Structure formats: C-alpha cells, structure tokens
Amino acid sequence: MAREQQPKFRRAPPTVRREALIEATLACLRKYGHDGLSVRRIGAEAGVSAGLITHHFPSVSALIAASYETLSLSLLQSIDRQARESGTTARERLRRFYEAWFAPALLDPGIFNAWLVFWSMISHDAAMRAVHDRTYAAYRAALESLLRQLHRSEGVPRFRLRPAAIALSALLDGLWIEASINPRTFKAAEAVALCEDWTSALCAGAFPGLLLAPRPATRRRRPRQPRESPVIPA
Amino acid sequence: MAREQQPKFRRAPPTVRREALIEATLACLRKYGHDGLSVRRIGAEAGVSAGLITHHFPSVSALIAASYETLSLSLLQSIDRQARESGTTARERLRRFYEAWFAPALLDPGIFNAWLVFWSMISHDAAMRAVHDRTYAAYRAALESLLRQLHRSEGVPRFRLRPAAIALSALLDGLWIEASINPRTFKAAEAVALCEDWTSALCAGAFPGLLLAPRPATRRRRPRQPRESPVIPA
DNA sequence: CACACTGCTATACGGTTGTAAAATAGCAGC
DNA sequence: GCTGCTATTTTACAACCGTATAGCAGTGTG
Structure with a gap:
C-alpha cells in the first residue's frame, strides 16, 4: 500500500x-x-x-572549507588531549605529542590524501587560506606551549622557542608526509624515535643556532631580558 | 592575398x-x-x-605523469649539480645541498602548488606512483651519498645512514612545505641554518638513536662489519 | 485530522570535461 | 610545382559540472 x-x-x-x-x-x-x-x-x-x-x-567551496576546518580541529584536539594525559614531565608530554602525531588514525593515507587536496587549494581560495591560518596558528601555539614547558625544565639549556618550534614542526610534517606517501619506509615507532632524538639533541644543547646565553647564577635583580631575535644567525 | x-x-x-x-x-x-x-x-x-x-x-593522465617526472628530475639535477660544485669537505657539500634546496627557484609557490597536486594523485594513479618511486629513490640516493661522505669524515661519530637520511629528508621536506605555505614564517637562510644545526648535532653525536658503536682503535683485522639494522631502537 | 512550515527533491540551465576520428593543412622531398 | 606523409585542427559525443528554483513531502503543532 x-x-x-x-x-x-x-x-x-x-x-x-x-x-x-x-x-x-x-x-x-x-x-x-x-x-x-x-x-x-x-x-x-x-x-x-x-x-x-x-x-x-553557500557554495561547494564553502562546504570544502568547512570540511578542512573540521578535520584540522578534530585532529589537533585529539593530539592535544593525548599530550595532556597523565605525563608528568614536559619531556614526557612532548613524547606523547609525538605518539599522538603518528597514531594510526593520523597515518591513515586517506587523511593525508584529504590534506594534500586541501593544501593545494590554499593558494587559490581565500576561505581555505583563512581556515589554514587559524588552524595552523592553533597548532603552532600548542607546539610552542610544549616547548616552553620543556624550556623551563631543570637541566635544559635555554633555547630560542620560535625557531625550535619551526624546526620541530618541519620534522613532524616531513615524517608524516614520508610515512603517508611511502608507508614502508619506516614504522610509526621509528618516527617517534627520530623526534625523541631531536628532543635529546635540543636538551643536550647540540643545536648551536638555537642556543641562548645561559642565565647568570647570581640572585641579583637582572635587567629585563632582551626579546628573542626573530632571525636565526647564519 | x-x-x-x-x-x-x-x-x-x-x-x-x-x-x-x-x-x-x-x-x-x-x-x-x-x-x-x-x-x-x-x-x-x-x-x-x-x-x-x-x-x-596516450591520455591526459599520461601527460601529467610525464610532467611530474620532468619537474622532479630537473629539480634534483639542479640541486645535485650545486652540491657538487667547488665544496671540498663533505660538510660543505651538504651545506650547499641545503642552499640549493632552499633556492628561490625551488621556493616558488608555483612549484609547490604543482607538487601538491602531483602528490595528491599518487595514491589514485599507478603511473604517478611509478614516477614518484623512481624519482624519490634517486633523491634519497643523492642524500645518502652525501651523508655517507660525511660519515667517513674525520671526527664524525659513526651513525646509521638510513635513519639519518630519513630524518634529514623529513626536515628538508617539512621546512620546504612551511616556507611555501607560510612564506613569512622564516627566510631561506633561516631554513639553511636549521638544517646546518641538524648536521652539527649529528656530527656531535647528539642523536642517541642514530649512533653506532665506535670502531675499535687496534689495527688487527676486524671481522666483517655487521649490517646496519633497519629498525631504529625505541 | 488538517495545516503550515521548511527540509528536501527534481528539473533545468549553461558550461566544461576527455576522448575519438574525420578532415585539413604544413612542408620536406623529389 | 607536385605529392605524400603526418602533424594538427575541427567536430562530435556522452558525461559531468555548480547553481538556481519551483514544487514536493516529512512532520510537528493546534
């Protein structure tokens, strides 16, 4: 009927x-x-x-921009949540961030394929550019926050936050791309180990260009710290 | 007429x-x-x-695959040629490789846009996948050759070639992407400096996961060197 | 149960798409 | 100057594209 x-x-x-x-x-x-x-x-x-x-x-491109923002924010929230869990030291939180970054969900080639298409649109679409700027700023802020906590840790030499964040971000992106395009090159655990190595080198003061002069040991009042230079010396 | x-x-x-x-x-x-x-x-x-x-x-996709191969090979040849010029030490040749990698011609956003579109096709097109595998193998071989020369340099601790090449390649790709998507984040010279820092840390033995045991100092004949392990320890 | 609201479909439009094949035309060789 | 080879254009096809809008239909409310 x-x-x-x-x-x-x-x-x-x-x-x-x-x-x-x-x-x-x-x-x-x-x-x-x-x-x-x-x-x-x-x-x-x-x-x-x-x-x-x-x-x-309003249009298909508006739907695409909304999709980019949804994917970006959901991945960032997932990574950030895992980095905040239970780890007590700054070093441990950073390690958890790496593990979250190379989690199976993020290494899904489908995620990477989607990202590539979104990235390819940024330079031709103002709405995509705006989404990218917002979500990338949030990501960089999260990364710099973790590095700032590391910076304050005992025994860690003082370093320039911004270029350190740039270098770490580049290493993360590059490994993520490598793992997605050529999945057999290495395992996620190897990628995490490479990033941990980078943190070890940073904590050992092995990046000359990232080092800042150490604080004087006296308890006298010190003048205001000079602002970190935006230019990395050659 | x-x-x-x-x-x-x-x-x-x-x-x-x-x-x-x-x-x-x-x-x-x-x-x-x-x-x-x-x-x-x-x-x-x-x-x-x-x-x-x-x-x-044969088809449009065949033309696109041929274009990807042409671009890849021309860029790799340009970088390789600059790395071979005049530099005498392995360290110096590596530095020139970095400079060539971040040359203005390679940081052209148009190059990057083209690359993103090509990358986005690899997983859906067998011809693109084949081109990528060939040209990426050539690129990795060039990078490993430079690292192998560094490996033989006096005063440089022994390290695992393959994971070192992976980490360096990731850093290069990541910085290149960052420079292309967000051109104001840093200058090319800053990117070169970050890579040089990475080389400094490698030469200082600051990457625990990449280190190999040092050679014994005696002149006795040593047994065949064990093959480098493909798995990076945790 | 009827009705009004609005979420949603069906239809239409003008345009682009990649490929195939018939026809045209440049031009080198004789 | 003519001819044959083949590079190239033109035409056609079936399909897809994004957007607009009239009208349909689900469903909550009175």
Whole structure:
C-alpha cells in the first residue's frame, strides 16, 4: 500500500545535516582525491540529492572549507588531549605529542590524501587560506606551549622557542608526509624515535643556532631580558 | 592575398611538441592548481588545439605523469649539480645541498602548488606512483651519498645512514612545505641554518638513536662489519 | 485530522570535461 | 610545382559540472 511505503527521505535539523555533509565530503576525499569533490558525488555519499548541498552551504567551496576546518580541529584536539594525559614531565608530554602525531588514525593515507587536496587549494581560495591560518596558528601555539614547558625544565639549556618550534614542526610534517606517501619506509615507532632524538639533541644543547646565553647564577635583580631575535644567525 | 597569409599553425617534431606540452602543463599547474589540468587549458597555454594532446600522449593522465617526472628530475639535477660544485669537505657539500634546496627557484609557490597536486594523485594513479618511486629513490640516493661522505669524515661519530637520511629528508621536506605555505614564517637562510644545526648535532653525536658503536682503535683485522639494522631502537 | 512550515527533491540551465576520428593543412622531398 | 606523409585542427559525443528554483513531502503543532 502506498501509505505504508518507506518515506522517500528523512528530514534532519540543519546542524545535523551540515555535519553529515562534511563527513561525506571527507569520505569522498579519502576515496577519490580531488575528483571526489563534486556535489553529485558528495550527495551520493551522504544519501541526499545534490541540491541539498547548495541549500545548506553557500557554495561547494564553502562546504570544502568547512570540511578542512573540521578535520584540522578534530585532529589537533585529539593530539592535544593525548599530550595532556597523565605525563608528568614536559619531556614526557612532548613524547606523547609525538605518539599522538603518528597514531594510526593520523597515518591513515586517506587523511593525508584529504590534506594534500586541501593544501593545494590554499593558494587559490581565500576561505581555505583563512581556515589554514587559524588552524595552523592553533597548532603552532600548542607546539610552542610544549616547548616552553620543556624550556623551563631543570637541566635544559635555554633555547630560542620560535625557531625550535619551526624546526620541530618541519620534522613532524616531513615524517608524516614520508610515512603517508611511502608507508614502508619506516614504522610509526621509528618516527617517534627520530623526534625523541631531536628532543635529546635540543636538551643536550647540540643545536648551536638555537642556543641562548645561559642565565647568570647570581640572585641579583637582572635587567629585563632582551626579546628573542626573530632571525636565526647564519 | 590568401597565399601570403601566415600559416595557421607550425608543425614541430614530436619530441619538441611533447616537451612544449609538458611545459604548458607545468605553467597551468602553477597558475590554476588542479583546475589547470584540462586539455583545453593546457592546449590554450601551449597555443595548440586540445586534440593535439591526445595525439601525442596516450591520455591526459599520461601527460601529467610525464610532467611530474620532468619537474622532479630537473629539480634534483639542479640541486645535485650545486652540491657538487667547488665544496671540498663533505660538510660543505651538504651545506650547499641545503642552499640549493632552499633556492628561490625551488621556493616558488608555483612549484609547490604543482607538487601538491602531483602528490595528491599518487595514491589514485599507478603511473604517478611509478614516477614518484623512481624519482624519490634517486633523491634519497643523492642524500645518502652525501651523508655517507660525511660519515667517513674525520671526527664524525659513526651513525646509521638510513635513519639519518630519513630524518634529514623529513626536515628538508617539512621546512620546504612551511616556507611555501607560510612564506613569512622564516627566510631561506633561516631554513639553511636549521638544517646546518641538524648536521652539527649529528656530527656531535647528539642523536642517541642514530649512533653506532665506535670502531675499535687496534689495527688487527676486524671481522666483517655487521649490517646496519633497519629498525631504529625505541 | 488538517495545516503550515521548511527540509528536501527534481528539473533545468549553461558550461566544461576527455576522448575519438574525420578532415585539413604544413612542408620536406623529389 | 607536385605529392605524400603526418602533424594538427575541427567536430562530435556522452558525461559531468555548480547553481538556481519551483514544487514536493516529512512532520510537528493546534
């Protein structure tokens, strides 16, 4: 009987629907790369018609930018949460950050594929650029916070925070890319070990360009510390 | 007079035409990112009709793979040539490699944009995967050759070549990405300095995970050296 | 149960896409 | 100058693209 047929579709509140469309977008990126980003493909993945997308988002590129932000923030929150757990020393928290960074969920090639497509859009799309700037600033802040805590640890020589964060961030990104493009090159544990080595070298004062002059040992009041120079000496 | 009009097109030998189409493909990638990769766009950039592309290449994706290989090899040859010039010590050659890596030509955002698009295709296209494997192997071989020369230098502690090459490659890639996505974060000279710092730490034996046991000092014949372990200890 | 709200689909539009193949035209060689 | 080779253009095809909008249908409320 017609009255007893399943409904053709199920209505959902707009926020629920937008999240579902974002999930479908990320799933299409994983599966098909850049070719996954069409309203018909995303609609099919979400089980809705293509028209719903431009109903809920100003444009497809707005949906893509929202997806980038969702993925970035969820990964950063996951990593940050793991770094905060239970570790007592700054060194231990940094190590947990590395483990979270190279967790299986983050080394999923699908995540990396999605990231590549997002990155490739940054230079041509203002909304993507804005999302990148926000989420990257948050990521750098988290990393610098961990390095600042390390900086304050006993026995650690004083170092320049900003270039240290740059170098560590580069090492993390580079290893992540290597692990994603060439999964057989090394295991996640090897990547964590390489980063731990970097921390060991930093704590041993082995990066001449990152070192700051040590504090004088006296208890006399010292003048205001000079600001850290933004230029790394040659 | 009709007879005196310019010819409608100029014929070219197939190899010349293929190179021109590859150059046009790279130019379109620089300008438009992934959207640049259509036969009509590439044809317009090269000043020919779209049909010529599928005449000279089995498919558009074959042209894209050929473009990736051309770009990879030309950049690697340029870097390798600069690293070989005039530097006498292994340390100096490595430093020149860094300078070549962060040369303005390589930090061109257009190069990076092209690279991102190529990378995003590796996991979905067998021809792209094959090009990547070949050119990446060549790049790693060049890097390991430089590290091997450093390894033999006087005063340098023995280290594991392969994980050292992995870590250095990751740092280079990461800094290159950072410099390309966020050009204001640091200057090329700062990136070179960070890499030089990494070399200093390696030469100082500051990476515990990379160190090998030192050679015995006696002149007795030693048994064959054990093979370097592929697994980095935790 | 009827109705109103609004989430959602179906349809349409103008445009782009990659590939194939027939036809054209440049030009080297005789 | 003519001819044949082949580089290249032109045309066509089926499919996809993003967006807009009229109208449908789910469903909560009175």
